[in-house]
Structures are given as structure tokens and as C-alpha cells.
Amino acid sequence: MHAERESSSTRRVKIRRSDAGWRALVFSLCAACLAATLSAQAGRRAHPTSEASSALNVVATRANGATAPITSKDISLFDNGVEQTIKNFAPDLSPARIVLLVDNSLTIRADVEKLEAATREFAYEIYDGDKLLIVGYDNNAEIVSDWTDNAKKIETELKAFRKKGDPHLFDAVLAVVEDALRPLSAQKRAIVVVSDGLDRGSKTNFKQALSALQSLDITVYCVQAQDRTRGAIRRDVPKPRQVIDDLAEGTGGRIFPIDDPRAAANAICDELRKNRYVLSYLPQSVPYSEARRLLVMGNEGINARAKTMQPP
Incomplete structure (x- = not known):
């Protein structure tokens, strides 16, 4: 539920009030920290196997504005140019x-x-x-x-x-x-x-x-x-x-x-x-060690968006 607006200077809010206190924090980055971060990311990433499932966030809507759920039959996914079999496509x-x-x-x-x-x-x-x-x-x-x-x-x-x-x-x-x-x-x-x-x-x-x-x-x-x-x-x-x-x-x-x-x-x-969905699939015939182009397409009357690249 959205918060309710009032025209007066006092606004009444219906969403739950947070008990967390305010804190000030400054984020700072330096070249050494950046290098360490990127290196750590690479070190933490386990090498996928043929049995490793991948998840992808997708925004999908019907062009006519209808609210009927969209299913995996309405969506196609291409990973590095290869069409993939979608295991699951569920609203988030x-x-x-x-x-x-x-x-x-x-x-x-x-x-x-x-x-x-x-x-x-x-x-x-x-x-x-x-x-x-x-x-x-x-x-x-x-x-x-x-x-x-x-x-x-x-x-x-x-x-x-x-x-x-x-x-x-x-x-x-x-x-x-x-x-x-x-x-x-x-x-x-x-x-x-x-x-x-x-x-x-x-x-x-x-x-x-x-x-x-x-x-x-x-x-x-x-x-x-x-x-x-x-x-x-x-x-x-x-x-x-x-x-x-x-x-x-x-x-x-x-x-x-x-x-x-x-x-x-x-x-x-x-x-x-x-309009958010989670798509899961088992990547097939793709090079895990390289950046891969992703393309999500909707059938006629379906608009779909997702990230366009999977870094190595």
C-alpha cells in the first residue's frame, strides 16, 4: 500500500514506521580498495557446472495493459546467442x-x-x-x-x-x-x-x-x-x-x-x-569464463526487459 498524501503541511503515513535510527556514513573508495574488491569478487565466484541453475530478474508486462500473469510460454531467453530452456518463471x-x-x-x-x-x-x-x-x-x-x-x-x-x-x-x-x-x-x-x-x-x-x-x-x-x-x-x-x-x-x-x-x-x-519475475534456467552451450550477452524476448503482445550482460 502506498503512503497516503495530504495537502496540508502535515502528512499522515500509513506505511510501517521504521525503528532504525539515523546514522551518517561516508563511503570512500581508493584504487587499492577497488582492486581488492574486484579480486575478491573473482575469487568468491564458484565455477558453474552443467547442473548449476542461473536466476535472472525480468520485468514483463502485457502491451494492452492486461494484468493476467505472464508465464514461461510467453518468454524466450538467449544466452550468448543460444536459446535456453526456461525451468521456471514466477512472479516476484x-x-x-x-x-x-x-x-x-x-x-x-x-x-x-x-x-x-x-x-x-x-x-x-x-x-x-x-x-x-x-x-x-x-x-x-x-x-x-x-x-x-x-x-x-x-x-x-x-x-x-x-x-x-x-x-x-x-x-x-x-x-x-x-x-x-x-x-x-x-x-x-x-x-x-x-x-x-x-x-x-x-x-x-x-x-x-x-x-x-x-x-x-x-x-x-x-x-x-x-x-x-x-x-x-x-x-x-x-x-x-x-x-x-x-x-x-x-x-x-x-x-x-x-x-x-x-x-x-x-x-x-x-x-x-x-511486474517483476524471476526466471531460472540451466545455461547450455555457453562459455562461463567470458562475458555473455543476454537477451530476453516476449511473444507478441508481451514486453520484457532484463540485464543485457552476464559478466564472467
Whole structure:
């Protein structure tokens, strides 16, 4: 159930209040830590066998808006170009853990009030059981509001937003993945990036950030601000718009404009609760030691999305 909105200055919230206290925490990354993290990931990954089942998060809807359940007969999966046999395809109605990752850097083309609005709407759209973690980033990524479903608490703590420093987006993405979402392996996980996609100064490169998301099958939704670079070519890094496109497409997410945050929050929260499925299959005839292209397709009248790559 969504939180109830009131037109007065006091808003009554029906979702369960969190008892967890607020804590401030700064995520910081350095080159040595990054190398250690990536090495540890590789070391922990067991080599799959022909009997190892793989799971894939899928968003599936009917083009005509009908709510009838979608089954494995409506979906096709190709792993590295080879069509796979789907073992199971079931709705995932579990609660979500959603990180709102908000660009607080000095030059973003959105004022603090707009950033607050883009974030606040999610507090009133989440469903029972969902929780939000709000992280603002510039040169560092800092928790603004710890995991909670308490909308009033979130509204109060959003006053900590400020604009300063440079946007270390890729560092912030990797920090959130490793420190906040990796421990929640049994949970439905998503990140909402509120940004224009600009990164300036991260030690992490974009490929590393995207690979970390795809390895854990974490969906990224983007609430897109106006491009502060106006499309200028940047050496050695993708353009901001390309970052936004690739984050969403590469993880099975979507992009929304920052000018209508209520519509974005409503669509994202509804999708995570109503249109998420878990697909399982036994990968056949695929090279486990290489990155593999994934393609999920729906039959006629079925729209389906999932991450587009499985890192080695």
C-alpha cells in the first residue's frame, strides 16, 4: 500500500514506521580498495557446472495493459546467442530494497529543492515492506537517510542535501553495490540514480561500475536531470547521456525525466512490486569464463526487459 498524501503541511503515513535510527556514513573508495574488491569478487565466484541453475530478474508486462500473469510460454531467453530452456518463471511479489542515489555536486542543473522533490516522492509511493536508503554523492557518497519506510523521517532528513564538489558517480555506484546491496543477496534490489550521468574524478571506471551491477543483477532506474555538459565530447569517459542510457538498458531499468518525479516514483514502485519475475534456467552451450550477452524476448503482445550482460 502506498503512503497516503495530504495537502496540508502535515502528512499522515500509513506505511510501517521504521525503528532504525539515523546514522551518517561516508563511503570512500581508493584504487587499492577497488582492486581488492574486484579480486575478491573473482575469487568468491564458484565455477558453474552443467547442473548449476542461473536466476535472472525480468520485468514483463502485457502491451494492452492486461494484468493476467505472464508465464514461461510467453518468454524466450538467449544466452550468448543460444536459446535456453526456461525451468521456471514466477512472479516476484517480495518487498524491495531501493537505494536513491542522488547527485549533490555543485554544478548539477537542478536546485536542491528539485533534488529533494525527486527523492521525497518515493517515500509516498513505496509498498508495504519496501524500504529506502537515500545516498547523496559528490566527491564522496554519504547516507542521508538510512534504510526506512518512514516518509516523514525521510522528508526531515532530506534537508541534509547540499550542492558541492564534483560528481564521483561511478565510485558512488560501486560503493552502494558493495557496502549496501551486496549483503542483501536474498532481497529484491534496485538503485534509482537521480543525475544527468556526469562523472568527474572517479577512480572507478564506467565498465567496472556496470559490471558490478550486472554481476548481482541489480536494476538501475534513472531520474534524469538536464545534461550540464550540453553533449560535449569527453575524453576517456562516456557522455552523461550515454551513461544514463547504458545504466538503465544494461540492467533492465528505465529512464524518467526529473521534471515529473511523482510519475517516476509511482511507475518504478509499481513495476518493482507488480511486474517483476524471476526466471531460472540451466545455461547450455555457453562459455562461463567470458562475458555473455543476454537477451530476453516476449511473444507478441508481451514486453520484457532484463540485464543485457552476464559478466564472467
